[in-house]
Amino acid sequence: MFGNATFANSPLGLRPATTSDAPFLxxxxxxxxxxxxxxxTTPEQxxxxxxxxHQVLQAGxxxxxxxxxxxxxxxxAERVGALIVDFGADEVRLIYLALLPVVHGQGYGRQLVxxxxxxxxxxxxxxxxxxxxxxPRARAMYLTxxxxxxxxxxxxxxxxxxxxxxxxxxxx
Numbered sequence: 001m002f003g004n005a006t007f008a009n010s011p012l013g014l015r016p017a018t019t020s021d022a023p024f025l026x027x028x029x030x031x032x033x034x035x036x037x038x039x040x041t042t043p044e045q046x047x048x049x050x051x052x053x054h055q056v057l058q059a060g061x062x063x064x065x066x067x068x069x070x071x072x073x074x075x076x077a078e079r080v081g082a083l084i085v086d087f088g089a090d091e092v093r094l095i096y097l098a099l100l101p102v103v104h105g106q107g108y109g110r111q112l113v114x115x116x117x118x119x120x121x122x123x124x125x126x127x128x129x130x131x132x133x134x135x136p137r138a139r140a141m142y143l144t145x146x147x148x149x150x151x152x153x154x155x156x157x158x159x160x161x162x163x164x165x166x167x168x169x170x171x172x
Contacts (some may be wrong), residue, residue: 014083017070023082024072024079030146068095073112075103082114091160092120094129109138113145121163128160 008078051113065086073081081099085092094116101110120127131139133155144160151158 011075012107012108013074014071015074017057017072017082021072023078025082028079028082028100030100031074031101034061043097051080062064065093065095068093069089073099073108081108081112087123087125089131091126091128092116094127097129108140110145110172113142117161117163124163126160126162128158130158133158 016086065084065088067088068084068086071083071085073083080103083094084096093128094113097109097112100125116127126148127147129142131142133139139157139159142161145161147159147161150160151155
């Protein structure tokens with residue numbers, strides 16, 4: 001579905017992640033975890049912890065979703081993010097979406113999610129995502145895009161978008 005995808009009227013593109021993207025993906029993951037910098041430890045230990053947690057994310061996605069597709073998000077051929085999505089039998093699961101801090105607030109996350117919404121609308125499948133409570137901006141974005149809270153836990157919520165629940169919002 002996404003292969004080497006581009007988004008209409010957007011500088012964004014997606015391409016399958018390769019092994020040569022591993023250093024970028026680890027750096028990206030670390031950029032999404034600024035709280036690690038607050039630990040009373042050395043920079044080397046923080047880097048090792050972030051690398052270990054990134055490996056856990058990758059392994060967990062592979063174990064729970066063995067057919068998940070891993071993408072690199074590019075803007076003008078420059079890597080700016082990552083996306084992991086699984087097209088399951090009953091739903092499409094957005095497992096991971098991360099963008100470098102330098103591109104935050106530019107609407108790219110919204111464009112990526114809207115692209116997924118358009119794809120799953122054609123398949124008439126729900127789109128599910130887990131959002132950490134420590135990320136209220138992401139939660140707000142998903143809610144404005146028509147997602148509803150289906151499960152609530154102390155640390156995270158499972159949000160789902162149903163194609164028939166709301167008219168599609170065009171990707172700018």
